[in-house]
Amino acid sequence: MSATRVTFPAGAVTGQAAVVRTAGGVVVLDVTPFHPVDHTWPDQPGDCGVLRSGDDRVRVVEAVMAATDAEGTLFVGTDIPVKRGAEGWTWLVGHRLETDAPAWLVPGATVTAEVDAVRRAALSRGHSACHLSSLALDLALADLWRKDPGTDPLGSPDFESRANQSSSIHADGSVDGYRLGKSLRKAGFDSAGFAASLPERAERINAQLAAWVAVGGTSRIAVEGPTITDRRTWECTLPEGEVGFACGGTHVGSLSAFSAITVALDLSDPQLLVMTTTAVPV
Incomplete structure (x- = not known):
């Protein structure tokens, strides 16, 4: 798994992405326009919005930092035990959903990620x-x-x-x-x-x-x-x-x-x- 690429620094609020991993109500994409709340200095809230695929959609209640350790164990948000950027970890953006990930959000699936642009x-x-x-x-x-x-x-x-x-x-x-x-x-x-x-x-x-x-x-x-x-x-x-x-x-x-x-x-x-x-x- 590679680090999540982000497009929000250039002002993006929408984009196509591939699902990399799901864990309960958290979805990781390969690239995202969502800005995540930082787990060590949470000054700016994470973006919210939706993930879409065809007629299917699910709400993202907040984007958060996520990371995997050397063994591939996924940690999300404040459960991450190290500071952002620590060596030996792969750093990701997690999209926390309002429910567990639906069946259509499987690794490899292509989705459209849409940020709430007014709130952003x-x-x-x-x-x-x-x-x-x-x-x-x-x-x-x-x-x-x-x-x-x-x-x-x-x-x-x-x-x-x-x-x-x-x-x-x-x-x-x-x-x-x-x-x-x-x-x-x-x-x-x-x-x-x-x-x-x-x-x-x-x-x-x-x-x-x-x-x-x-x-x-x-x-x-x-x-x-x-x-x-x-x-x-x-x-x-x-x-x-x-x-x-x-x-x-x-x-x-x-x-x-x-x-x-x-x-x-x-x-x-x-x-x-x-x-x-x-x-x-x-």
Whole structure:
């Protein structure tokens, strides 16, 4: 069995494929447009949609990561005991069905895989907006560092990488959590100064996001290969220059997909910043 080839980085939402393996309610195809949820960093939900063959159809409730070990044992989703890309494993996309695989879904059968394109587009907007918000956050907090924490893709002090502990992408938005604990203060971040200027920081972020949306730069996914574990990078053209993040998710093709992106900052717990990003589509 070979690693699953994926077409979602190029924006595909449909395609022909051959069934490689079934296991209960999970189907593995040789190639798929479905984006799977990552089992180790499940920020973006997996795609849903349908598999079709002639008049037969079955619903895919979520695409998930799957993998086989050296003995060929199949592991699915959170049951995978190793990190994505671990050597000695074959990495796959599993299509979790609403029922056990019907009789027509047998190895070798040809099917049409169709992603829910409306949901995909909303998740893509949410993911791109999440990355843009993190860049704007780093810019807005740049003057609060007394030491160099390293830099983000725009050259700002990298608060995102230092403090982010959770990220959840949803349709047209995201929620990110940042730990403001002792280790961050030791790294040189002025948490007290941040708390005292929270409304001003939110205004800076939203002004920066509005400026980027107004320009409408291009956005794309660069790939190093066709399989699910080949490195993928989100790249975006901003007035300040080209930026990029290693990212396994899906994204918009241009910032012109947005009419607005805004954030709200919540510091109800002084040890935890919650940033909620909302994207408004055109």
